[in-house]
Amino acid sequence: xxxxxxxxxxxxxxxxxxxxxxxxxxxLDSESFFLAGRSLPWWAVGLSVMATQMSAIxxxxxxxxxxxxxxxxxxxxxGLPLAMIILCVTAVPFFYRAKVFTAYEYLEQRxxxxxxxxxxxxxxxxxxxxxxxxxxxxxxxLSIVLGWGELITIFAIGLSTTFYTMMGGVQxxxxxxxxxxxxxxxxxxxxxxxxxxALPEDVSLxxxxxxxxxxxxxxxxDFTFDLTERxxxxxxxxxxxxxxxxxxxxxxxxxxxxxxxxxxxESRTSLLMSAFLKIPLQFLILFIGILVFxxxxxxQPPMVFNELAQQQAADVNPAVHQQIQIxxxxxxxxxxxxxxxxxxxxxxxxEATARASYVNANAEFSASRREAxxxxxxxxxxxxxxxxxxxxxxxxxxxxxxxxxxxxVAAILAAAMxxxxxxxxxxxxxxxxxxxRQHINPDSTEKELLRFGRIATLLWGLFACVVATFVTNLxxxxxxxxxxxxxxxGSLLGVFVLAFVVPSAKSAGAFYGxxxxxVSVWIASYLTDIxxxxxxxxxxxxxxxxxYLISAFSKGGV
Amino acid sequence: MNNYWLxxxxxxxxxxxxxxxxxxxxxxxxxxxxxxEPSPGPAKSPASLKPWRYIYLLVLVSAVTIISxxxxxxxxxxx
Numbered sequence: 001x002x003x004x005x006x007x008x009x010x011x012x013x014x015x016x017x018x019x020x021x022x023x024x025x026x027x028l029d030s031e032s033f034f035l036a037g038r039s040l041p042w043w044a045v046g047l048s049v050m051a052t053q054m055s056a057i058x059x060x061x062x063x064x065x066x067x068x069x070x071x072x073x074x075x076x077x078x079g080l081p082l083a084m085i086i087l088c089v090t091a092v093p094f095f096y097r098a099k100v101f102t103a104y105e106y107l108e109q110r111x112x113x114x115x116x117x118x119x120x121x122x123x124x125x126x127x128x129x130x131x132x133x134x135x136x137x138x139x140x141x142l143s144i145v146l147g148w149g150e151l152i153t154i155f156a157i158g159l160s161t162t163f164y165t166m167m168g169g170v171q172x173x174x175x176x177x178x179x180x181x182x183x184x185x186x187x188x189x190x191x192x193x194x195x196x197x198a199l200p201e202d203v204s205l206x207x208x209x210x211x212x213x214x215x216x217x218x219x220x221x222d223f224t225f226d227l228t229e230r231x232x233x234x235x236x237x238x239x240x241x242x243x244x245x246x247x248x249x250x251x252x253x254x255x256x257x258x259x260x261x262x263x264x265x266e267s268r269t270s271l272l273m274s275a276f277l278k279i280p281l282q283f284l285i286l287f288i289g290i291l292v293f294x295x296x297x298x299x300q301p302p303m304v305f306n307e308l309a310q311q312q313a314a315d316v317n318p319a320v321h322q323q324i325q326i327x328x329x330x331x332x333x334x335x336x337x338x339x340x341x342x343x344x345x346x347x348x349x350x351e352a353t354a355r356a357s358y359v360n361a362n363a364e365f366s367a368s369r370r371e372a373x374x375x376x377x378x379x380x381x382x383x384x385x386x387x388x389x390x391x392x393x394x395x396x397x398x399x400x401x402x403x404x405x406x407x408x409v410a411a412i413l414a415a416a417m418x419x420x421x422x423x424x425x426x427x428x429x430x431x432x433x434x435x436x437r438q439h440i441n442p443d444s445t446e447k448e449l450l451r452f453g454r455i456a457t458l459l460w461g462l463f464a465c466v467v468a469t470f471v472t473n474l475x476x477x478x479x480x481x482x483x484x485x486x487x488x489x490g491s492l493l494g495v496f497v498l499a500f501v502v503p504s505a506k507s508a509g510a511f512y513g514x515x516x517x518x519v520s521v522w523i524a525s526y527l528t529d530i531x532x533x534x535x536x537x538x539x540x541x542x543x544x545x546x547x548y549l550i551s552a553f554s555k556g557g558v
Numbered sequence: 559m560n561n562y563w564l565x566x567x568x569x570x571x572x573x574x575x576x577x578x579x580x581x582x583x584x585x586x587x588x589x590x591x592x593x594x595e596p597s598p599g600p601a602k603s604p605a606s607l608k609p610w611r612y613i614y615l616l617v618l619v620s621a622v623t624i625i626s627x628x629x630x631x632x633x634x635x636x637x
Contacts, residue, residue: 084617088610213635218632279621
């Protein structure tokens with residue numbers, strides 16, 4: 001990276017840490033450290049909600065996924081607006097008026113202490129591991145950019161975020177999120193502009209989109225009802241609805257965002273801001289992946305985007321590597337010419353023929369790329385090898401102009417740090433309020449709670465860094481996080497449905513219903529091929545059904 | 559610890575949660591926004607007089623419009 005890019009990245013990091021330190025002066029008690037004294041405006045909370053959800057995984061993984069698979073991933077977000085409305089009507093007033101610190105604290109008021117402890121325990125485990133995945137994504141980028149080892153990169157990102165979260169609490173997290181969202185938006189806008197400028201002069205945006213469409217990259221909605229298919233209209237509207245209800249309604253990392261708003265109405269407005277903007281924002285990110293795909297129609301792409309892995313394979317078997325490289329260059333050139341022919345033929349009698357030729361050329365190119373990936377996979381003896389997450393960072397480094405590289409790297413860092421900070425803050429809140437104050441030191445003073453919250457932030461940060469070292473090679477990172485979350489989220493949602501909707505639900509029903517739900521998801525994942533999003537539906541329905549039946553047959557209790 | 563739910567519902571906090579939910583649904587989706595609450599809560603700010611159900615409808619209509627636009631965008635460039 002050029003020194004100017006370095007300067008931009010380091011300035012960003014220095015500013016974020018300074019900002020966190022500055023805001024630490026306002027964190028004098030547990031309410032200000034964990035909930036900002038319930039004083040934040042809706043737009044800051046709304047941006048924080050969006051920043052928390054949009055991690056570096058979203059930027060890196062989603063653009064790579066669009067490059068490989070097109071924009072059909074957008075269907076995943078179709079259930080989000082409805083989920084936000086349901087939460088505005090139900091969860092927000094419940095939590096806000098109950099004046100709780102955590103969502104699980106409410107479950108003690110509704111059921112009992114053990115239900116609170118069990119749900120908070122599962123949250124801590126699942127989110128603690130999830131933060132590791134979120135740290136791993138930018139570590140992948142920076143290990144390429146800086147040439148550092150992944151281990152050093154992981155700890156550099158993880159510990160700097162831990163530091164400002166530990167010092168500034170939720171105030172630092174939220175106000176840093178606001179600035180980080182601005183950096184992310186500027187970075188994304190610059191990406192679009194630079195790619196459009198980099199296309200050949202006689203290729204317009206409309207031409208580029210026709211090429212992407214012919215390659216099948218713009219197929220948005222799939223109405224097929226297939227439970228094994230990962231992204232369809234139905235999984236996005238029904239199954240993802242359950243996931244978003246659980247994520248925004250039961251996951252402390254999100255609940256804590258809107259508990260910091262200065263009123264119940266501002267909490268609602270912050271969620272509706274996300275409901276309005278999430279799909280367009282996600283489309284923009286996917287669209288960048290499509291533009292990268294179009295860009296590489298006319299410029300020679302890397303055969304494999306993970307250059308280090310490719311070089312390792314080439315060192316082991318140079319003859320085969322060279323042969324694959326020659327074939328790859330050949331099919332790329334054929335595809336480039338076919339794409340230009342297709343663009344020339346648009347709206348002429350030759351369009352159908354030119355389109356068919358391009359589709360064939362693109363299929364040959366894809367086959368060649370698969371062969372190259374398989375070569376690296378087999379030669380390096382790495383069955384899980386996948387270069388999807390390397391597409392966007394490699395493109396940025398090789399093609400973006402001076403200064404823009406630094407800004408986009410800063411944007412990726414911002415995306416990662418905003419999510420990690422919010423997760424660490426929520427993990428610390430749950431550890432402090434649901435475990436420490438609940439079980440270890442019920443008579444703790446404000447000073448002790450604040451001190452424990454800061455120590456918990458540090459410990460969770462270290463734990464997440466250790467987890468991150470193990471997850472850098474788990475395929476498309478965004479799917480790893482979502483798959484992982486689906487094992488817990490549905491059942492957790494089921495407990496809150498029992499609390500809000502089923503008046504006859506008792507503590508035994510909620511407690512054992514949750515366990516039933518989680519076991520059922522685990523069984524479903526082993527015995528069936530259903531896509532991970534449907535695990536949320538299975539977990540929720542089984543938990544509610546089991547909880548209802550157990551409550552009906554249990555004697556006494558609440 | 560805040561005992562809002564227990565205070566409001568006495569020993570029947572489960573029933574109170576349920577009645578609170580049905581009340582919230584009525585307030586937000588069916589009846590007037592300024593209908594009285596069944597149990598004590600924070601004073602309503604002027605912002606709470608917003609016609610929420612229209613805002614929810616607007617969000618839903620926007621979402622459907624965006625999804626439909628995506629569908630036609632996809633169909634236009636993929637055909």
